Amino acid sequence: MRFGVVRFPGSCDDVDALLAAGRVGDAVFLWHRDRDLQGVDAVLIPGGFSYGDYLRAGAIARFAPVMEEVTEFARAGGPVLGICNGFQVLCEAGLLPGALLPNTSLRFVFRQVRLQVADPDTPFTCACPSVLSIPVKHTTGRYHCPDPVRVVLRYAPGENPNGSQDDIAGVCNEAGNVLGLMPHPEHAVDPLSGSVDGLCMFESIRAHVGRHAAV
Amino acid sequence: MSAATQPSSEPRHRALGLTDAEYDLILAALGREPSGVELAMLSLMWSEHCAYKHSKKLLRRLPTDGPHVLVGPGENAGAVDVGGGLAVAFKVESHNHPSAVEPFQGAATGVGGILRDVFAVGARPIAVLDSLRFGEVAGSERSRYLLERAVAGIGHYGNSIGVPTVGGEIYFEPSYEQNCLINAMCVGLAPCDRLIRSAAAGEGNVLLLLGALTGRDGIGGASVLASAELGDGDEAKRPSVQIGDPFAEKKLLECCLELLDRALLVSLQDLGAAGLTSAASEMASKGGVGIDIDASGVPLREPGMEPFEIMVSESQERMLCVVEPERMADVLGVCEHWETLATPIGQITDTGLFRVLNAGELVAELPVGLLVDECPLYELAPAPPTSPLYPGAEPQLPAGAVASETLLALLRSANIASRRAVFEQYDPVVQSRTVRRPEQADAAVLALEGAGAIAVSIDGNGRRVACDPRAGAAEVVYECAANLACVGAEPLGMTNCLNFGNPEKPHVAWQLTEAVEGLRDACEALGVPVVGGNVSLYNESPDGPILPTPVVGMVGRLPEPSRAGRLGFVHAGDAIALVGRFCPSRAGSELAKLLGDAPAGRLPAKNAEAIGDAHDRVRSLVRSGALSSAHDIAEGGIVVALAECCLAGGVGARVHLPDGLDPFGEDLGTAFVVSGPPPALTGCQVIGRVGGDTLEIEGLLSVEVRDLADAHARGLDQLLAWDE
C-alpha cells in the first residue's frame, strides 16, 4: 500500500501527512512540478498555505502539473484525500462541489473537535467508529455549497468552529472516491500527543485499496 | 562620492543619531570626512540596536559556558547538544518599537526575523514562543488594538510558515501603555554536524544574496541622506513599514536547509537590522576578511534606489551566503528548485576593507573593524532611584475582600485569566512533535525523533523586578527553570531579552546593572549558561521608563516524553503535596496590584540551594512516572496554583495550608504543587487530596470549580470584548 503526498511550495502539513500515512503503509512525496504519481494507490493533498494562499486558498495550486495527474487518477476511481488546504484545492479544481469561505469569526482557530461520521461507506471512513476527536486549524474553513452534496463528516452539535453550513466538516464526490475535510486526521495518530482517532481514516484507505487490489 | 543635501542645517551625523564625539572618532579613524553611504552605514552599525554600546560590557557578566553548549553568544543563535547527534538552536529577540507603530506587521516580522536567526545557523525551526506586554486593556482601546493585531500577526507568520507556536506569556501593566513589548523566541533542530557559522572566508569566494527583492523597508532615520528632498508627490519614495511574507520565507528556509544538507555553503547570515551592511560586515569581521559589494547588482523592488538605501534597507526574507565559485552551479540549482532568487552581489577579499561600488564607482570604503568592533562602548552610571518610578493604580478589589472573592478576582484578572482566546489563534501541532500543548503543562514539550524530548519555556517579569531588580531578575530564571522541572526537564541553556528604559538615566542604568547581576546569580546557582540574547533599550515615554523587564527563554531535555508532566489534577483520591521551601511575600504580587499598591518593597532573599533541590526533587518525581501532576507556584500564590490545577483537571480538591502561610503571597520559582497516588508522595509535605467538584481550603474558602472556571475562562474575553 503506497500513499502519495502532494507537495506544493508552502505546504506545511506535508511531512505530518507522510508520517501518518507511513504508520499504515509506504508513503512518498509527489512534487508539484512532477507528472509522475509513482504508482501510488492513494493520493493525499495536505494542509498548509500552498502558494501563500494568494488570491484564494488553493486557487493557484489547482493548476500545478501534478494536479492534472491527480485529476486523472481521481476520474479513474483512485482514492484522493484532501486535508484542509487540500480540501480547498480539490474544490477549486472542481473535484469536489462547493467552496471554503473565511471563518465566521474571521480568525484562525485551533481546536480539538468532535466529529460525527455521517457516511461510513467511503474509502476514508469504512474502518472508523461513529465519533472522532480530531483537531482543526484554519482561517478559511466555512463550507458552502448551494447544491446537494454527499456529507461524510459533521462537527458534533455545538462544536462547529467556523460557521460551515449544516455543520459540514467533510464531503465527498458522488462516486465517493474523493474526500475533502477541514480537520486534520494526520494530527491525531500519535498516542504521545493525544487522540489517535485520525489513524482509522488512513487504515480505511488501506482496507479499501486492499479490497480493490485486483483492479 | 556624491555629497548629500539635507533640508535642515543640523549636521548630518546628528540627524543620524551619532554624537559629536562619535563623529570625531570616525574622522580620526578615516582621516577624512565620510561619504553619505559611509555615514549611513556607520550610523546604523554604531546605533544602540546594532552595537549594544550601553550593554555589551554588562552582558559579559553572564556565564556562557556549559557542558552542552555547542554555540555560544555572538552567532545568529546559540545552540546546545541534546544527545543522539542532535543540536537545538534557540534565541529570543525583541521587536518592540516597530510593533508600536504597526502591531500586525511588527509582530509578524519579529517572528520572521527570529526564524531566520535560527535557520541561519543551520537549524530547522521547530517551535516559536512569544512574550508580550501591553498597557491595561480595561481602560485602553489602543492596548486592546495592539494585543489583537500583534496576536494576529504572530499567528499569521508562524501558522503560514508551518512552525508551531507552542507557548508564551502575556502581561498587562500601565507602564507598557506607550511601549509595548513583543519578544519572540524560536527553537530549531539540527544534526550537530549541520550547524554553520557566519564567518566569511576564502578570498575570491562569492557573496550571494538569497530571497526577496530589496525595497525601502525600514530605512527610517537614514532617509535624511536622500539626495532629493521628499516632496508631496514622493509617497513612493518614503521609507515604508516592513511587511512580512511567510510564504517567501518558507521557500527561503527550505532552500537554505538543503544547501546546508549538501554542504554547499562556506557561511550563512541572515539580514536583519541594518540589512546588508550589518550582515556583510559581521561576516567579514568574524572571518578576518574584506568584502566588496556591488550595490547596483542587488535586485530591487523599487526603481531608483540610492546606494545608501540599498545598503541599509531592512526588507525581509533575505539571507546572505558565501559560496566557492566551483559550487555556484549546484547552489543556483537548489535555489531554482525552491523558487528562491539568488544573486551574486560581491566577493570576499583579503583587504580587511568593506567596499561598496555602484555601477563601477566606489561609494564607500571602510575598515571592517571600524564598522563592527570600534564603536565606543559606554560605561553605565547607575544610581538607585530617589523617588518611586511607578505609581499605584485604582484598587480593583476592596481591602476587606474575603478569600473566595479574592481568588475569583485574581482568576479573572488580566494577568492570570485564561489565554485560550489567544493561543487558539496559533497552530501548536504542525511538524508533529508537540507532546504538551499550551495549558496542558507548564512548559511546551516537543519529541525528538528517537532521542527523547525537549522542553521550552519563556518567562519574564516587570513588577517584581521593579521592586527589587536583582532578586526579581534572579526569580525570572528560577521560574523558567521551575517550569521545565514540572515537565521533567533539565535546563541546558538560556537566552534572554532585556527590555529596559533609557540607560543614560542613572536609575535605569541601576535597574539594568542590578538585573544582570540577578540573572548571573541564578544562572550560576543552577548551572545554566546563557547562549545568546538581545537587548531593547530606550523603552520610555514622557511618563517614565517601562517596568524593568528581563525575559528569559530556556530549553531543557527530558529522556522520556511519555512521562512529560501535566498541570491538572487527574484522579480523585490522589494526594496533593507542596514541594520546596516556599516563603511568600506580598511585594510586587498580583494581589498587591489588585489592591492598588505601587510595585515596591524588597523581595526576600532566596535560598539558591533549596531551590535547586526542589527543582531536582520535582524533576525526578515527574520522570519516575509516579506523579499525576506538577505545577509551579507563580502569580497569585499557592491558592491560585491550586485553582489552576483544579481547572486544568476539571476536578476539585480539599486542602489544608501550612499554618501561617500567606495564601496569596508570591515566591516565584521556588515551590511546586504536585499530585499523585499517596504512596508516590511519601516524604513530601502532603497538604490535601484531589476530589469532588469544589476547591476547599480549610478555614479560608470553598468555591465550586464551575465558578472558578467561569471567572478564569471569561476573564480576558470580557476585557477584550472578543465574541465567538
Next chain:
Amino acid sequence: MRARVLVRPKTGILDPQGQAVERALPALGFDGVANVHVGRLIELDVDDPAQLPAMCERLLANPLIEDYEIVEAVQGHG
C-alpha cells in the same frame, strides 16, 4: 491596456468581513453606512482585453462564491 477587475462576494453569501467593517464605521463616528461588502481588486496590463472574462472565470474569481466586474480597460499604462 490597463484593466481593473473587482471581485466581490456573491449576494446571499455571509460576508463577515463586510459585517465587521459595517460595525466599525459607526463606532468611529461615521453614520448612515449600510450594506458593506469587502472584496478584492486586481490590476493588470493586458494585450488583449477580450481575454479578461475568461481569466476571471478560470482564476481571478471563483464563480461559485464570487461575482466579478471588469471596471476599466483603458489605453496606456498605469
